[in-house]
Amino acid sequence: MKILLKAAVVLAATATPYVHVQAEAAMRQVPARELPVPETVSPEDQALIGAPLSPIWNVHPTSADEWKEFVAKVAAPAIAGMPELLAKLNVKREQAKIAGIKVYVITPETVPPENHDRLLVHVHGGGYVLGPGEAGNREAILMAGYGRMKVISIDYRMPPDFPYPAALDDAMAVWRELVKTNDPKKMAIFGTSTGGGMTLAMVLRAKAEKLPLPAAIAPGTPWSDMTKTGDSYFANEMVDNVLVSNDGWLGDAAKLYANGHDLKDPLLSPVYGDFHGFPPTVLTTGTRDLFLSNTVRVHRKLREVGVEAVLNVFEGQSHAQYLASPYAPETKEALGEIAQFFDAHLAK
Amino acid sequence: MKILLKAAVVLAATATPYVHVQAEAAMRQVPARELPVPETVSPEDQALIGAPLSPIWNVHPTSADEWKEFVAKVAAPAIAGMPELLAKLNVKREQAKIAGIKVYVITPETVPPENHDRLLVHVHGGGYVLGPGEAGNREAILMAGYGRMKVISIDYRMPPDFPYPAALDDAMAVWRELVKTNDPKKMAIFGTSTGGGMTLAMVLRAKAEKLPLPAAIAPGTPWSDMTKTGDSYFANEMVDNVLVSNDGWLGDAAKLYANGHDLKDPLLSPVYGDFHGFPPTVLTTGTRDLFLSNTVRVHRKLREVGVEAVLNVFEGQSHAQYLASPYAPETKEALGEIAQFFDAHLAK
Numbered sequence: 001m002k003i004l005l006k007a008a009v010v011l012a013a014t015a016t017p018y019v020h021v022q023a024e025a026a027m028r029q030v031p032a033r034e035l036p037v038p039e040t041v042s043p044e045d046q047a048l049i050g051a052p053l054s055p056i057w058n059v060h061p062t063s064a065d066e067w068k069e070f071v072a073k074v075a076a077p078a079i080a081g082m083p084e085l086l087a088k089l090n091v092k093r094e095q096a097k098i099a100g101i102k103v104y105v106i107t108p109e110t111v112p113p114e115n116h117d118r119l120l121v122h123v124h125g126g127g128y129v130l131g132p133g134e135a136g137n138r139e140a141i142l143m144a145g146y147g148r149m150k151v152i153s154i155d156y157r158m159p160p161d162f163p164y165p166a167a168l169d170d171a172m173a174v175w176r177e178l179v180k181t182n183d184p185k186k187m188a189i190f191g192t193s194t195g196g197g198m199t200l201a202m203v204l205r206a207k208a209e210k211l212p213l214p215a216a217i218a219p220g221t222p223w224s225d226m227t228k229t230g231d232s233y234f235a236n237e238m239v240d241n242v243l244v245s246n247d248g249w250l251g252d253a254a255k256l257y258a259n260g261h262d263l264k265d266p267l268l269s270p271v272y273g274d275f276h277g278f279p280p281t282v283l284t285t286g287t288r289d290l291f292l293s294n295t296v297r298v299h300r301k302l303r304e305v306g307v308e309a310v311l312n313v314f315e316g317q318s319h320a321q322y323l324a325s326p327y328a329p330e331t332k333e334a335l336g337e338i339a340q341f342f343d344a345h346l347a348k
Numbered sequence: 349m350k351i352l353l354k355a356a357v358v359l360a361a362t363a364t365p366y367v368h369v370q371a372e373a374a375m376r377q378v379p380a381r382e383l384p385v386p387e388t389v390s391p392e393d394q395a396l397i398g399a400p401l402s403p404i405w406n407v408h409p410t411s412a413d414e415w416k417e418f419v420a421k422v423a424a425p426a427i428a429g430m431p432e433l434l435a436k437l438n439v440k441r442e443q444a445k446i447a448g449i450k451v452y453v454i455t456p457e458t459v460p461p462e463n464h465d466r467l468l469v470h471v472h473g474g475g476y477v478l479g480p481g482e483a484g485n486r487e488a489i490l491m492a493g494y495g496r497m498k499v500i501s502i503d504y505r506m507p508p509d510f511p512y513p514a515a516l517d518d519a520m521a522v523w524r525e526l527v528k529t530n531d532p533k534k535m536a537i538f539g540t541s542t543g544g545g546m547t548l549a550m551v552l553r554a555k556a557e558k559l560p561l562p563a564a565i566a567p568g569t570p571w572s573d574m575t576k577t578g579d580s581y582f583a584n585e586m587v588d589n590v591l592v593s594n595d596g597w598l599g600d601a602a603k604l605y606a607n608g609h610d611l612k613d614p615l616l617s618p619v620y621g622d623f624h625g626f627p628p629t630v631l632t633t634g635t636r637d638l639f640l641s642n643t644v645r646v647h648r649k650l651r652e653v654g655v656e657a658v659l660n661v662f663e664g665q666s667h668a669q670y671l672a673s674p675y676a677p678e679t680k681e682a683l684g685e686i687a688q689f690f691d692a693h694l695a696k
Contacts, residue, residue: 026398028383030586035376038579040645049579050374231386231397231635231664238378239583287579287640296635296661297388303660303685311659312651313644316579337651 035239038316044328049241049288049316057244060252064160067129067256070249075135082134082141085326089145093137099177101170102155104137106144114348115149118186121178121214122153123171123202125193125320127223127253129158139192139220139323146332147339152178156198163259168267171198172205184212185347190338192284192320193291196222200270200298203278213279216345218338220284221291221320222298224271226254226263230293240290240318271297280308282341284334286317312337383587386664392676397589397636397664405592408600412508415477415604418597423483430482430489433674437493441485447525449518450503452485454492462696463497466534469526469562470501471519471550473541473668475571475601477506487540487568487671494680495687500526504546511607516615519546520553532560533695538686540632540668541639544570548618548646551626561627564693566686569633569643569668572619574602574611578641588638588666619645628656630689632682634665660685 037050056074061067086093090109097103106122120143124136133155140153156170178187191199196219206213228246237245258268266273271294281302285295295311302309314322314330322334385398404422409415434441438457445451454470468491472484481503488501504518526535539547544567554561576594585593606616614621619642629650633643643659650657662670662678670682 026385026394028587028589030381030383032380033378033582033585035378035579035582037374038577038582038641040578040641046374229386230388231383234381234383234386235587235636235664236583237381239376241376287644288583292635292661293386293388293663296663299661300663300681304681311661313640313647313659313661315641315644315648316583333648333652 041316042329044325045316045321045330048321048324048328049318051241053238053241053244057242057248057250059249061249067160071130071132074130075132078131078135078138079133082137085138085141088327089141091141091144093141098152099173101174103174104134104140104153104155106137106140106151106153108144108148108150110148111150112148114343115147117183117348118149118188118342118346119178119182120144120147120149120151120342121175121187121189122151123156123189123191123195123198124153125191125195127250128164128167128194128257129160129253132158138326139190139195142323142326142331142335143190143338146335147342149339149342159253159256159259164257164261164268167257168198168201168205171202172209175202175206176211179212183347185215187214188216188218188342188346189214190218190220192220192323194223196220197224197270200224200273201267204266204270204273207277213277215347216280216282216342217278218282218284218341219298220322221286221289221295222270222283223291224294224298225269226258227269230297232290232293236288236290236292236318239288241288242319242321242324243290246290271301275302275307276305278302278305278307280310280341280345282310282312282338284312284314284322284338286314286319286321288316288318290319310337310341389664390677392673393664393669393678396669396672396676397666399589401586401589401592405590405596405598407597409597415508419477419480422478423480426479426483426486427481430485433486433489436675437489439489439492441482441489446500447521449522450481451522452482452488452501452503454485454488454499454501456492456496456498458496459498460496462691463495465531465696466497466690466694467526467530468492468495468497468499468690469523469535469537470499471504471537471539471543471546472501473539473543475598476512476515476542476605477508477601480506486674487538487543490671490674490679490683491538491686494683495690497687497690507601507604507607512605512609512616515605516546516549516553519550520557523550523554524559527560531695533563535562536564536566536690536694537562538566538568540568540671542571544568545572545574545618548572548621549615552614552618552621555625561625563695564628564630564690565626566630566632566689567646568631568670569637569639570618570631570646571639572642572646573617574606575617578645580638580641584636584638584640584666587636589636590667590669590672591638594638619649623650623655624653626650626653626655628658628689628693630658630660630686632660632662632670632686634662634667634669636664636666638667658685658689
């Protein structure tokens with residue numbers, strides 16, 4: 001048992017706070033591993049978790065035309081699945097313009113009385129490049145379907161043609177217009193990934209512009225830090241099978257959108273913003289999510305300034321997989337949590 | 349851009365729900381990696397995260413004597429640090445017996461009026477083997493110090509001499525006695541790791557025995573599943589520098605405690621229990637925690653049956669590191685969240 005004596009000495013040393021750690025010693029060496037599909041999730045989620053790495057993660061478009069081709073190719077299957085999704089969830093969709101900005105108005109066939117005057121504003125995900133037009137509607141349809149609330153999904157402008165701040169300008173133009181005729185106490189903003197980052201950035205801008213704030217927000221696994229800062233950018237690299245790594249198209253998209261602006265600007269990376277006075281917030285992520293740290297860092301920062309903030313983390317899920325299989329129990333649960341949170345915080 | 353055409357086809361296929369996944373294809377191959385210490389935590393937490401793998405993780409005692417030697421060696425430095433901890437946090441500690449069971453009564457020097465009649469019951473961690481006597485008091489002292497509430501920490505019997513259900517029997521004996529003279533509406537139960545699993549198991553047993561339930565509980569990163577089931581047992585293996593892997597002393601301790609009982613018994617692995625009617629619950633874990641899944645699975649199960657349950661996940665932390673550096677901002681924050689939750693749910 002000599003090893004134990006030595007172990008106890010080392011343990012005593014490492015138990016001391018304020019230990020000075022050498023950078024080289026501090027680097028954790030993690031060996032190659034095989035991760036089985038967990039038995040602790042639904043068959044639908046097992047299929048998602050067991051899927052190979054996203055075939056597009058390491059694509060690197062090098063011109064505006066290549067970006068547009070990339071975006072179109074990813075959009076095609078997303079758009080193809082929409083009619084079935086709308087039908088199964090009993091949701092209708094109409095195009096419209098608000099303040100000159102293209103939007104989709106997504107409405108459940110039956111809206112319960114308590115939700116009659118409530119309005120949700122949606123900003124879609126996709127790294128500020130993916131999900132133009134109808135392709136960006138998936139989450140909005142799921143929310144309208146499972147939450148039985150009307151949703152306005154903003155088809156904001158995107159790079160390569162329209163870099164920062166076009167997307168946020170469009171979203172704010174819609175918000176500014178909507179609060180003229182709707183009670184913000186009955187409104188929420190939500191979105192996932194880039195849409196989660198935009199949700200936070202919209203509140204930061206609304207604060208700065210002294211516009212009314214929504215009664216609640218739901219930033220799902222928000223792209224809150226574009227600078228590849230945060231532990232799960234490394235710990236979940238090659239573990240997350242959706243984004244896989246910041247070093248694929250994702251990091252390129254950050255630079256394309258920022259267009260030379262500092263990525264640490266809170267309107268690009270909202271985790272660096274001031275969250276005082278934020279509305280009640282519900283956050284969603286997964287244990288394998290590359291953005292797990294992007295999500296928990298926002299949660300902690302909100303809590304540190306006294307904001308009511310709720311965190312839901314789904315077992316085994318990679319980035320935004322709570323939206324990927326529309327009829328999975330976990331999808332209904334994730335959106336059900338958000339709907340319940342909105343119901344608790346939005347006036348009727 | 350031929351790769352994109354192919355990618356879009358594969359993406360369309362994987363976007364379909366209910367995909368049948370081959371077991372071999374489903375196994376995620378994760379290459380060897382180096383994880384830097386995150387810049388997104390305090391210097392104290394950086395020291396914890398940057399420390400090498402726990403020197404004791406892969407110790408395998410093979411006899412009762414070797415277990416006792418192991419336990420004593422780990423306890424020594426923990427006990428040595430207690431006087432300073434008590435002094436700095438202005439907390440006093442007394443030994444006592446309740447229902448014949450050894451306990452420590454841990455009391456802040458000054459208790460604010462709202463906490464005067466409140467009482468917290470603590471069950472310590474350590475895999476049902478570590479932390480006997482004073483060595484198990486650390487979390488109770490931190491809670492009394494930061495939460496300014498009186499804590500009774502149960503020095504329950506442990507293997508190798510006393511396997512399951514001795515530990516739980518002792519904890520229940522104390523609970524049964526305490527609720528005779530204290531109002532359970534003013535009481536909470538908390539503990540971390542094994543103590544988190546015991547906290548959940550105590551509520552399961554109190555339900556079964558029709559005893560009063562506490563007004564709130566705080567199972568920290570609970571050992572809710574002893575069967576190495578749950579995604580982070582694999583995804584965070586060799587990433588967590590505290591437990592490191594279930595295949596070290598931890599898995600041995602599970603078998604030693606269970607002593608032939610089915611590890612899936614809810615009193616051993618409470619995630620398999622019925623959580624209906626549980627009191628409001630606050631859960632704490634870290635993004636690198638081997639028990640991240642043990643924690644989020646309990647959170648989801650509680651929410652699924654309508655229990656008020658709050659989850660806090662700390663950036664970059666391995667197992668129970670929110671207790672490891674007693675004066676780190678994250679430690680104060682984690683215990684502050686629990687204290688605030690208790691304050692909201694315990695009668696005065």
